[in-house]
Amino acid sequence: MFFCKHQTHKMSSYVLTRSFVGAAKKILWRTLHRPIHEAAESHQISNEEIQADLPVQLEKNPYEKPRVKCILCKYNIEPDYKNVRLLSQFQSRYTGRIYGRHITGLCKSKQAKVEHEILKAQNAGFMAYYFKDVTYVKDPQLFDPDHPFRPHNY
């Protein structure tokens, strides 16, 4: 009899504690996961705050890469067969070879124009076929032939 009574008492306390923990959990859940409309009621959001939070339309792409211009396009220089000093910078001083696009870093149209004008100057006798004029040797370097702009096989 006594034993049975004690057992029931123990059971009831267990049920009580369990229900108390459950209620506490429910309250905690409600405070953490409060519906949005309840949160909005407790804090009045002004129109300015809403406007400030809206996504902003950018005029141009901030991640857009800057357009790379070749040196002749950058300074708006048109290669000409009479401008030997300029053309001689696109030719090797040792072999007379006209440097390729991978070395000069020119755009396709300017490179073709430079090659054409160099041939024209050579045919007109303004430029040497193999050797650079000594007076042009110390001219500033437009590019480094030993470190090409673009990788190549040789």
Ligand SMILES: [Zn+2]
């Ligand atoms: Zn160009």
